[in-house]
Amino acid sequence: SQKIEQNSEALNIQEGKTATLTCNYTNYSPAYLQWYRQDPGRGPVFLLLIRENEKEKRKERLKVTFDTTLKQSLFHITASQPADSATYLCALDMDSNYQLIWGAGTKLIIKP
């Protein structure tokens, strides 16, 4: 079955540094990969979408890479700020229908 792995342990980063989160997947070849931010007790908020034929996507301080050979996506936040502290989720499309498969998320903590 399809499986998505994100670091289950919280990632602690010093303010101003670059935070890098990982999303690995197996047994599937998604056409799209999405990243979301989720704050405690709230719904996820969409950040970026990257297509299988795109290597990299940027939006302000955010950058996403997609390596279909390694079956991995990396999510970078540059010049990190305490306000970036949240849980970040990756999701892959199922292609054949409307479903997304979700990772469990990585909790990011930016220390001032």
Next chain:
Amino acid sequence: DGGITQSPKYLFRKEGQNVTLSCEQNLNHDAMYWYRQDPGQGLRLIYYSQIVNDFQKGDIAEGYSVSREKKESFPLTVTSAQKNPTAFYLCASSEPGGAYEQYFGPGTRLTVT
């Protein structure tokens, strides 16, 4: 403002009672979804609907039911048959297909005792 609303934010029920969670969107999206989120797990799809009067089971549909009588509304009923209903429930909508972002509501935290 466009968006998705879910109500109530917190819901408490006794075991054996059915309960209905509300989800309304004014984004004019055809597709709507219900997810369940438990600690340490990814979002799991309960039901989804691509169009009015049509819906499909997701991975964990047992013990749940939905309706889609209007484009804007996709209520979820948690029945007494759901063995472990205490969870955080999220409703989302999107344009159809995996190429589109999903917009989420604020969620409903259901506690059954």
